Structure formats: C-alpha cells, structure tokens
Amino acid sequence: MDESAEKGFEEEIIGKNELRDKTNGIIYGGGYLLGVVALDNLLMSKDRFEIKYFFVSGRRIKSLAFLPGDSFPSLSDICPSAKLYEREIADMFGIMPLNHPDLKPLMLFPENWDAAVHPLRKDYGGVKCIGPDFKRYGEYKYKKVYGDGIFEVPVGPIHAGIIESGHFRFSLRGEPILQLEIRHFWKHRGVEKLCEGKSLSEALKIVSRISGDNSVNITLAYLTAAERILGINVPQKVKHIRVIFAELERLWNNVRDIGFIFMDIGFNLWAQNLFVVLEDILRMNKSVTSHRYMFDIFRIGGISDTAYIDGAKAGDIAGLLEKVKDELKKAEKIVLNSPSVTDRIELAGKINKKTAQELSLCGVCARASGLKRDTRIEIPYLLYGENIKIEPAAFEEGDVFARTRMRIKDAFESIKIITSLCRSLPGLLPEAETAADKEAADAASNTIAAGIFRAGGREAIGNAETSRGNAFFYISTDGEGKIYRLKYIDPSFRNWPAIQYGILGDIIADFPLVNKSMNLSYAGNDL
Amino acid sequence: MAEIGLGLFQFFLILGLAPFFAGIIHKLKQNFRGQKGIKITQFYTNFFKLLKKEAVISSESSYISKIAPYIILSVNLLVLGILPAFYRYPLFAPLSDIIVIVYALSAATFFITLYSLDQGSPFGGLGGEREWFLTMLSEPSLIFIFVALAIYSKKGMITEIFYYIQKNAAVAVSNGFHGHFSIAIPFMLLISLFILGLSENARIPIDNPETHLELTMIHEANILEASGKYLGMLEYSAYIKLSIFLTFMSLILFPYMAGNAAELPFAVLLYLFKMLMLCFIIAIFEVLNPKMRLFRAPNMLSVAFIISLIAMILSVRGV
Numbered sequence: 001m002d003e004s005a006e007k008g009f010e011e012e013i014i015g016k017n018e019l020r021d022k023t024n025g026i027i028y029g030g031g032y033l034l035g036v037v038a039l040d041n042l043l044m045s046k047d048r049f050e051i052k053y054f055f056v057s058g059r060r061i062k063s064l065a066f067l068p069g070d071s072f073p074s075l076s077d078i079c080p081s082a083k084l085y086e087r088e089i090a091d092m093f094g095i096m097p098l099n100h101p102d103l104k105p106l107m108l109f110p111e112n113w114d115a116a117v118h119p120l121r122k123d124y125g126g127v128k129c130i131g132p133d134f135k136r137y138g139e140y141k142y143k144k145v146y147g148d149g150i151f152e153v154p155v156g157p158i159h160a161g162i163i164e165s166g167h168f169r170f171s172l173r174g175e176p177i178l179q180l181e182i183r184h185f186w187k188h189r190g191v192e193k194l195c196e197g198k199s200l201s202e203a204l205k206i207v208s209r210i211s212g213d214n215s216v217n218i219t220l221a222y223l224t225a226a227e228r229i230l231g232i233n234v235p236q237k238v239k240h241i242r243v244i245f246a247e248l249e250r251l252w253n254n255v256r257d258i259g260f261i262f263m264d265i266g267f268n269l270w271a272q273n274l275f276v277v278l279e280d281i282l283r284m285n286k287s288v289t290s291h292r293y294m295f296d297i298f299r300i301g302g303i304s305d306t307a308y309i310d311g312a313k314a315g316d317i318a319g320l321l322e323k324v325k326d327e328l329k330k331a332e333k334i335v336l337n338s339p340s341v342t343d344r345i346e347l348a349g350k351i352n353k354k355t356a357q358e359l360s361l362c363g364v365c366a367r368a369s370g371l372k373r374d375t376r377i378e379i380p381y382l383l384y385g386e387n388i389k390i391e392p393a394a395f396e397e398g399d400v401f402a403r404t405r406m407r408i409k410d411a412f413e414s415i416k417i418i419t420s421l422c423r424s425l426p427g428l429l430p431e432a433e434t435a436a437d438k439e440a441a442d443a444a445s446n447t448i449a450a451g452i453f454r455a456g457g458r459e460a461i462g463n464a465e466t467s468r469g470n471a472f473f474y475i476s477t478d479g480e481g482k483i484y485r486l487k488y489i490d491p492s493f494r495n496w497p498a499i500q501y502g503i504l505g506d507i508i509a510d511f512p513l514v515n516k517s518m519n520l521s522y523a524g525n526d527l
Numbered sequence: 528m529a530e531i532g533l534g535l536f537q538f539f540l541i542l543g544l545a546p547f548f549a550g551i552i553h554k555l556k557q558n559f560r561g562q563k564g565i566k567i568t569q570f571y572t573n574f575f576k577l578l579k580k581e582a583v584i585s586s587e588s589s590y591i592s593k594i595a596p597y598i599i600l601s602v603n604l605l606v607l608g609i610l611p612a613f614y615r616y617p618l619f620a621p622l623s624d625i626i627v628i629v630y631a632l633s634a635a636t637f638f639i640t641l642y643s644l645d646q647g648s649p650f651g652g653l654g655g656e657r658e659w660f661l662t663m664l665s666e667p668s669l670i671f672i673f674v675a676l677a678i679y680s681k682k683g684m685i686t687e688i689f690y691y692i693q694k695n696a697a698v699a700v701s702n703g704f705h706g707h708f709s710i711a712i713p714f715m716l717l718i719s720l721f722i723l724g725l726s727e728n729a730r731i732p733i734d735n736p737e738t739h740l741e742l743t744m745i746h747e748a749n750i751l752e753a754s755g756k757y758l759g760m761l762e763y764s765a766y767i768k769l770s771i772f773l774t775f776m777s778l779i780l781f782p783y784m785a786g787n788a789a790e791l792p793f794a795v796l797l798y799l800f801k802m803l804m805l806c807f808i809i810a811i812f813e814v815l816n817p818k819m820r821l822f823r824a825p826n827m828l829s830v831a832f833i834i835s836l837i838a839m840i841l842s843v844r845g846v
Contacts (some may be wrong), residue, residue: 100839137639151649151652152649152650153650153653154649155742157742159741160739160740160741161739161740174656175656175821177821197781232618262745262817264740265733265817265818266731266732266737266816266818267737267816267817268556268558268560268814269559269814269815269819270564270736272560272561273561276561338818340732340817340819343819343820343823344817344818344819344820507821507822508653508744509657509743509820509821510820512740512742512743513743
C-alpha cells in the first residue's frame, strides 16, 4: 500500500512563499479548497507550527503543507473560501494571516476573551471565560451601510422557536436587503481540544455527537480516517450496512428539509404530510438501531451489535421506503406543478455559480448552483465507486426552487441505493457467516490493542457526504496511538457564508425561506 | 328598554364568541392537516392566563405603549357595538354610519403601528411598515364596499342598509327576481370583503398567523414585544376584528336581523350557522394555499379593489 492510499491524500511540502502560486495553479486546474488544518508541533520536536491546505483536484486530495512560523500569506483574494479558515487559525493558534481583509476574531469573541488566548496551542493551560462582560477586551465591529433611510435589523442569537444560536445583522432599505452579516460561534464546545489525548475509540463517541442530525455520516468520515490510521480493511458486509445507514440518514434529512420548505411558505398541509413520513422513518431507525437518530451504531472496524441488520430488518426498511417514495412523488408534483408554490420559491436566494465556486460550496448548495460536487463521486469511500454508481447531477439556477428539486432528487437516489442494497444484503452474506464476521472485527480491534504505531505518529483524512455536503476529518496520532490533533470541517462551515451572497436582492421577509432551503447546522459549524 | 337589553345581548354574545371563532378556524386547519390540534377553548385559556401574567414594558418605550392597547381594544369594541349581526337595533345604532366603521378600523391600525414603533425593536418597525403597506391598499376597497352598499340601498346607516337588503331580498324571493334588486352586487362585495378579511386579519395567503419567524410576520411583528395583559388585550382585539369581518360577510351573504325578541332565537341560530360556515371556508382556503410573497399581496388586493369598484359603478346605475 503506498503512502497516499494509507493517508487518503498526497502531500507536497512547500515553502511559505510558494503557497499563493501553488494554490493558483490548483484552482486554475479546476481544483477547490476542501479545508485548512493547522497543527501545533510543540510536543513533536519539529518546527512549531504547521499548516496544511487540502484541495480536491481531479478526484484526488492534494495537500500543501508548510511551516508558517508566526504568520503566513492570506489566500482570501485568490481563494475567498480560505477567509474563515484563516480567521479560525488566527484565533486558535495565534498564527497571523498577512493581508487578510477582515481579521476580526471568529470564535473567541473580543467581548469575552483576551487576544492572547489561543486554545488549540499545546501549551494552552485553560483560561476560564469571565464573561459575559461586554467590551472587556474590545468590541466586535459589524460592517455598516450608511445612507438615508437605511436601518439595521439585528436578529438573534436568541430566536423564537427551537432554533440554535446565530446572529444575523441585516442592513435594509425598506424591505430589500443591502447587506447581511452573519456572526456565529456562540456555543463553542471545544470538541477538537477535547479529543486530543483520547484514543481513537474514545473519540468516536464525541464525534458522533458533533451534529445530531448528521451523526451517521460524520461518524463515517471519522471512521474512514481512523481505520486508515489503524490499517483496518472493513469486511464487505460492514460496508454494505454502513452505506444503508448513511443513505437512510441522508434520506430522512432530505425529507425533513423538503417539509421545512413547505412549512416556511405557509403550506403546512404538505409539510405535515412529509413530517408524518419523517416520523415513520425515525421510528424505523429506532426499531432497527435502537436510536431514532442512529447514534453510536458503528465501532471502529465494524457495526455495533444493536444495529446489525439481518434479512428481515432489511425487508422492513425496503417496505417502508416504498411508502416514502409515494409521498415524495406527491410532494414533487406539488413543488413542480402548483404555481403558488413555484412562484414563492423561484428566484429566491439565488447563489450564482461563480459565487459557489469561489466559496468552495459543497453538497446541495453547490449542486443547485451548477457545480457537480458530491463526495461519493469525487472521493469515493465504502461501496461508492465500487458497487454503487451515482450519476453526477446538478441544477443550474441556484435558487430555492433548484435546491428543493435537488433535495427531492437526492432523496429518490437514497431510496434507490438503500432498496438495492437491502435486496442484495441477505444474498451477499448468509446469516451463518455472522459469527465469522464478528471474529474478523474482533481481530481488527485486537490490532488496535496491540498497538501498530510507528514512532512519531500517523495521520489520515476521512470524508463522507452528509445531507448538507462533505464532512472532512483530519486526524493525527502520537506515538502511543492517542489523538494528537483532530480537525473536523462541517459542510455548514463552508456553506454559511453563501447565504450572505444568496440573499442580496431579496427582501427580508424571504430570508427564513432562503435560510431553510440550505438548512445549515449551527452545531456542526461551531465545534 | 328592551332594545337596549337585546342590543347588549348581541354585543356580549359576539364579544364572548370572538376567541371561539378564531379557535375553531385554527382547530379546523389543524384537523385538515391530520394534526390533533388545540382545544377549541384554547384562546380563552390563553387570554385569562395572559391577564394574570406580569407585563414587561421596554424602558425605551413611552406612554403610548400603555394606552395603545386600551385604545385598540375600545375602538374594536365600538365597531362591535355598531354591528347589527342578528338584531336590528345594535347597542350604538345611532353611530352606525359607514364612515365611522371604516375609519374606526383605520384608527385601530394607526394605534397598533404606533405601538409597534414605540417598542424600539427593529421587528416592530418592520411590522408597522408592512401593516400600513397592506392597509393603504385595502382601505380604499373597504370604503368602496360600504359606499356601494350605501348607494345601492340609498341609506347611510349600516343598520338600515342591511335591513333594506333583507327586506328586498325577501320581496324578490317571494315575487320573482324583477325590479330593483340585484344579486350580483352583494355577491361581488362578498368576494371583495373576503379578500380584505384575509388581509386585514393576517390570514394566509397574506400573512401566516402560525409562524414563529419574526422576519416574515406582519400582524404578529407589531405585538411581538407585548406581554401580560397588554398582549391579552391586543390578541382579544384581533379576535374581535376577525369576528367583525366575518359578521359583515355573514350579513352580506344572507342578511337576517330579528326585529323583536320573538324572532331572536332563529336569528341567533342562523347567525351562528353562517359564522361557522365562513370559518370553515376560511380554514379550507388557508389549508389549500401557501403564503404568497409579500410583494404579491398588492395583486390580490387590487382584485378586491376592482371588484368593489365595479360593484359601486353597478350600484350607481341601480341595476
């Protein structure tokens, strides 16, 4: 096995000054930024900091790694999606991006935290936030629009209804939105720091709770990385079952999100129809995996006992999906054929293809804006690219209508995949082989216990396509197999800034609809 | 004396039933969607609970916040007292001029938007702006509806107008449809009034009364900061306003007003039947339609305007 297959990416060590040229080369070659990971090598006796840029380029993941010292050149002009990552690194490591256009703190709010606090450094001892003490260390400056008759509407971070915390600041002239500034990261949990020093199986429980509704797929991305580090090849049947659960989660997410669109245009009749279907799926999740949101159904190298699917359970799943399919077909008919609905969602929240490219969007938002980005096709994992062939699909319009249709398409595709896998599952491996499977899995976990780590540790990445887009994990371990650095990048982290552009030209009354059509996660965004 | 007694009965019956009508629409909508739904008496419970709660008033607000709920409630009560819902001599019969009704309703709108601006919350400003945007478009139609009725019946008082229609309808039914009675004019006015009723009472497709999203609210945004008894009063005013519009529709649909105590039981039953039917129609209409874009609302309201304009022209011709 060569190095890149083992880690999941090809690394190129470059000098700090080459970064901009190399990035330009990759972007002009059709690549896009997947994520930026910074490391503090204080305990590894190298140069202190290291930054890795991960790009998707021609169905491979390419990484540019360099040693920044205490500053590095900002890429925000040639690759605008790097902006948030650079701000994050400035906050968490204190490495400064030079020539960054908007370098205010991202996660450590100036009202609460001293500018010298950098929690992801290895020598960070832990400082208790004294706040809320406003303007203790400074003030967060919002972008202002000046002019006659222009006013600001601050929304959140406390919302009506059951919505997570996020602050949206609109500058309006009457109803039309002139500018929207999003300020998130109100409930930072420190997941990355928390995982450091834990073993890979201990961290599994933490990462599966990063964002509840994408638990399965985020866990899969983690497991891909963890199993690469441990050198485990999972058996075919485990892959089968994992894909079934991954697609099941994508399906219920999409059904809920289509329902949300109906709810937000005040068409509760159809929203309720879909929520009934959603409840059926969740109840089936419970009966199959003993958890409605399918938490903790995987372990490293296998499937946990409670979530094991046999032929009868596979039949149940396939049976329910027939009903789901019928309901979705009805909903699709309403979306496409009723003028009152199309009038409401067409042209609302339009994200141009160029914007989507520059912001390196992923998932439904990218596919609705004409970019055929799907992790399952670009960076295949599990059975994708082997047994399951997915046609790359995209809509060009980039509006709420396109995103809704994209979700319906995704949902149908998930149903197709699950149904075919459920059908082939009993034939693939008879029940009698279950014991042998377990033995293989046990052997795999024994190798974990035996310790297969080289001195200096290992690193690997893992990807999975959630219903919102690509979930990305970078894990590096120390010599004892404990996690040295864990970085998770949620699709929501990449896609949140897009709303700021999609909403321009719309009126403020349409914002909730546009927001709901993307349905991004606050929890995944803010680790 | 008997007149005042029956007038009081009429006034308090509608006043008492106002949350019931709002509740039954809500309940029907939920049942149509397959939800279990609220209790029909839920809005009474809400109201009495709000009366007991503490009212929190923003320190940025002025005395307007304290008096506006009282003014809005009393204006709505005034219009309620003018309505000859099922008895010919309402409580404030001498006030029942068509102009009084239209502008009393406008005064309530004025104070509710003033109240929203007084809160110092950005949503209040948005709500007030949207409320006026809709009222500006619906008020001319509302005036035209009443002027058309006045020209048509050659009477200026609302009680006399509906009595005239009732009398002539009865004559027309018994003698055949010739002479000066037209079915078309009340029918057109009913359609127009139905659209205005949806718009003025924050119903789908103009506004979504069930939403929790502040940014899309119209009526709710105005009273977002209200609490305690003030919220209770404002909500009750909204129930009364809904009942006023439903009652007007029921009167145009089929006017039957009792002239004395003997006719009253039948008139009350007929009134309730008409109201429940209208609630049913509104619930169906709301369930089957999504909310439209805010700036599509003028299209719908201009339909109401054109219809009431045509009705007025027809009534001038005296068809």
